[in-house]
Each structure stands twice: as C-alpha cells, then as structure tokens.
Amino acid sequence: IDMRQHSGEHPRLGVVDVCPFIPIQGIDMEACATLAARVGANVAERTGAPVYLYGASASSPGRTKLSSLRRGEYEGLEARLTDGAATNHDITRHPDFGAETWTQEAAKSGGCTYGARPVLIAYNVNVPEPDAIVAKRIGTIVRGSGRIIARQGDSKLRTSGMIPSVQGMGVVLEQHGISQVSMNLTNAEECGLLHSFETVKSLAADHGLEVTGSELVGLVPLRCMLEAGRWYAPESRDD
Structure with a gap:
C-alpha cells in the first residue's frame, strides 16, 4: 500500500496503523510492553518508518492514548514531522523511533503505532x-x-x-x-x-x-x- 494514494473512513496514521500486544495467557503486561517496544524499534530501523509507542509501552503518560498519537492522521504527518502547522501537542508530535523528518519512506508508509494493552x-x-x-x-x-x-x-x-x-x-x-x-x-x-x-x-x-x-x-x-x-x-x- 502506498499511503500517498490511500483514502478511507477509519482513522489511520499509516500502512500498519496499529499493532497491539495483548497478554492473553502465560505473559504479563510488562513483558508485552517490552516486546512491543523492541519490535517497534526493529521496524523503524529496517523500514525508516516513524514509529510511535502507546498504551503500556508509551514513553510518557501523555502518549498512552492511541487517539492522541493518531491525531491529524496520515494527512497531517508531513506537517507533524516538519514542525509545520500540526494539530499535535508537542508531547505526542514526534515518533519514538524512525524518521523524525519527512522522507520518501515516511510518505509511502505513513506512521506506525506499537504498544501493549488489555483486550479491546x-x-x-x-x-x-x-x-x-x-x-x-x-x-x-x-x-x-x-x-x-x-x-x-x-x-x-x-x-x-x-x-x-x-x-x-x-x-x-x-x-x-x-x-x-x-x-x-x-x-x-x-x-x-x-x-x-x-x-x-x-x-x-x-x-x-x-x-x-x-x-x-x-x-x-x-x-x-x-x-x-x-x-x-x-x-x-x-x-
């Protein structure tokens, strides 16, 4: 999927909009949070996509809500990464891993969110x-x-x-x-x-x-x- 040519009804930040890690059995929330952060860092390193952590993996209390990290969606991501007229608060504006500027990789993939949370x-x-x-x-x-x-x-x-x-x-x-x-x-x-x-x-x-x-x-x-x-x-x- 090339996000530059994508449109839809549901809020989304990028191709892999959200990837949750959920403790179902034999693992706790803390372990899921660590795993989500590790995977997110690996994805950012391999693809160059901007990666945000949410839920129990969030890097600060103001970044726990997925909706806060999604604000502005893909269409607002360029302004967000270029310090333009973004709708995001400074706390949620920049990714935890990956591109912090607007690149061709970011334009194609959009942003990704990884995190740990309960069953939704x-x-x-x-x-x-x-x-x-x-x-x-x-x-x-x-x-x-x-x-x-x-x-x-x-x-x-x-x-x-x-x-x-x-x-x-x-x-x-x-x-x-x-x-x-x-x-x-x-x-x-x-x-x-x-x-x-x-x-x-x-x-x-x-x-x-x-x-x-x-x-x-x-x-x-x-x-x-x-x-x-x-x-x-x-x-x-x-x-």
Whole structure:
C-alpha cells in the first residue's frame, strides 16, 4: 500500500496503523510492553518508518492514548514531522523511533503505532440510514470522551460521554446503503457486547430508527458472548 494514494473512513496514521500486544495467557503486561517496544524499534530501523509507542509501552503518560498519537492522521504527518502547522501537542508530535523528518519512506508508509494493552473489542452496530447523521450523533453520545458542545476562539467546551471505556464514531457503509456506530470497547468488564448494543439500540430508537444487526471484528472474551446469550436466550441458560 502506498499511503500517498490511500483514502478511507477509519482513522489511520499509516500502512500498519496499529499493532497491539495483548497478554492473553502465560505473559504479563510488562513483558508485552517490552516486546512491543523492541519490535517497534526493529521496524523503524529496517523500514525508516516513524514509529510511535502507546498504551503500556508509551514513553510518557501523555502518549498512552492511541487517539492522541493518531491525531491529524496520515494527512497531517508531513506537517507533524516538519514542525509545520500540526494539530499535535508537542508531547505526542514526534515518533519514538524512525524518521523524525519527512522522507520518501515516511510518505509511502505513513506512521506506525506499537504498544501493549488489555483486550479491546471492535464492535459495530448497524443503523438503517444512508448518511450516518444519527450514527455520528450516537457515537459522540456513547464514547467516553464525549463531544464538543461550544467553541470560543481556541477554547472548547466539552461534555463527557455515557460510557468511559467506549470509543465511538459514526461511519457510512456506502456499499450496503447503511451506517454503523463503530466502537472500540476498551474495558469488557465495564461494557461488553450486550451493554453497548442495547445502548445504541435505545439511542437509535429515540430517533425513530431500529438497529438492524451488528458486526464483531476480531476476537472477543467468551464471557461477553455468554452474557449476551443469557440475556437474549434466557431459556437456554444452564443453571
């Protein structure tokens, strides 16, 4: 992939946008963090791509959030590496490894993020509308970071969202003629599939829309599937 010719709906910093290391079994978070940093350094050395570390691998507390390191995305990376009019704070602006200036390698590959984190569930709920107007509104309501409700010069007034451990946004699926509330569930203990689906379903109903299904991307803890199954099919419970 040549990032100079790439476009898409989902936020991304480069070809390998994010590579997480997750302690599932037989390894702890600290070991995953060390491994992620080692791999990131190796990738930067071999490819010349700018590499950022996030999560438990972050080099400072202000660099832990993936969204902070992604800010400006690929399109803002050149300004970011040339000290131009970047949208990034000085804390998150420069990579941990690799190119610190705008090079041909950086232009082609974009930036990469490596880090260690707990299990994250990528989960999308379908909303029957072609333009994502309601889906985007729901995304700003459910996500923990909330939404900006007023601006005055450089100052912003933000209200918090419903669920602290959810990252959410609304996107259009043109091929299917529908939209989705696309979510990352960063703490399955606090909010799993059941809670997030029913929240989006309720908010969509407030706008006269009935959700039409959902999509799971990647793996999910078994307990989340069992929780949803017991709710939607209580007669199947094995007590």
